[in-house]
Amino acid sequence: MFQNTNLNLLKSLHILLQEAHVSNAAKRLHITQSAVSRQLAQLREMCNDDLLVRSSNYFVLTPKAEILKAKLDSFFGDFEHLLSDITFEPENWSGELIISSSDYVAQYVLPDICSRLNSLAPQLKINYQLWHPVNIERLHELGIDIASTMLPEKPKDVSSLFIGSDHSVLVMRKQHPLSSKNNLGVTELLSYPHIKITGGADKDSMIDQQLSLLNLHREISLQVPFFTAAVSRLIQTDALMVVPLHIAKNLSKFWAITHKNLPFDVDINKYWLIWHPKFDNDVSHKWVREQIVLSMQDSENSIHLS
Structure with a gap:
């Protein structure tokens, strides 16, 4: 299907399937909305499938699009890993980390997390969002990098780390x-x-x-x-x-x-760190997860980790 397709068009397809939104895809691709619409029409013809089908005020992926998205997630993940630096240097990391939790964690635990991250990655910017249970299905959409929450069992469809329990x-x-x-x-x-x-x-x-x-x-x-x-x-x-x-x-x-x-x-109350599976093998995200766990272990205001 993609024998004679250039990488840019594959990238556009990947972003379109991630966003399921033409204007959002255009922003991420740094091209006009009309250009993305033309690419979508081209991709639909190439794939012999609608790919994105309108449902009320938003698009949903067709079954074929879901399969393509999974394959493209894997392809571009491997591709970016191949091109990335072998080593990760926290002191030079100048990105933004979006953390979400209850206001209790924000008040009593987040300062310790920020202190540790700031000392090791001084250029990193931290953005906090109040957590709500329905956000677990919208991690990618909301841009949440990592969240802490209480759930009775290991959550499905997201990656997670069990961090403790109490009653x-x-x-x-x-x-x-x-x-x-x-x-x-x-x-x-x-x-x-x-x-x-x-x-x-x-x-x-x-x-x-x-x-x-x-x-x-x-x-x-x-x-x-x-x-x-x-x-x-x-x-x-x-x-x-x-x-x-x-x-x-x-x-x-x-x-x-x-x-x-x-x-x-x-x-029993069970506590988890959760994140979108797209970050599973991301070296900077792995590092952040480790630092957050260490901060929670050191914080006298946090739950004792199991």
Whole structure:
């Protein structure tokens, strides 16, 4: 099919299949949108396939295009590796790294990560984005290089590294009426309103699942994506909040809060670094992953890595 095709046209096909968007492809190729449209028409004729089919306001790849994309990903990955320098020198790296996480990680762990990366790669620019669970399917689209998140099992369709685990606990202000009790029951859990943190990964839906088995539900008085806002409200009221143990322990260093075990067993929280598979063999990305893990191991505010 591509016997007499030049490399530029193959590159255009690769970018088009990655972006599934003509104008975005044109920006990456540094040519006009009309030029990309002409190339797409040429490629469709060459491949005897539509390649990109419009669905509502966006394009989707045809089955043949999906196969071609996988082959081109491999081809250009090998090609770029062949042309790249053998050694990677962090001190000369002047790129941009986009990191995504919950605001807890941003406040308490990201500074340690930035400090390590800045000392070893002083020209590297770091761009932070607040993580949302739906972003796991949009890593390439959003340009996220690496993210940290909590998931019950190893995520599919992305590359990942398991970095630790813990369990969830019930958090309250130190002067809370329940703070003097050792073993709390479901009745106590439901006697007070709850604050729910919506930013980052899902942290407490397992509680609602357990309660639903008992035909019970809790009252959510406040939903907010930020830990600081949630804890600020928590210490002013008798509300309760469910968070992972390592977060509860660290927040108690800065806020007048305490935590108790939940009245029933819940699943273990598992923590992961995740990234798009296109970075699996990228030497700079491998280096960044290693440095982030080292930073988390050294940070007293991070989960203990398993």
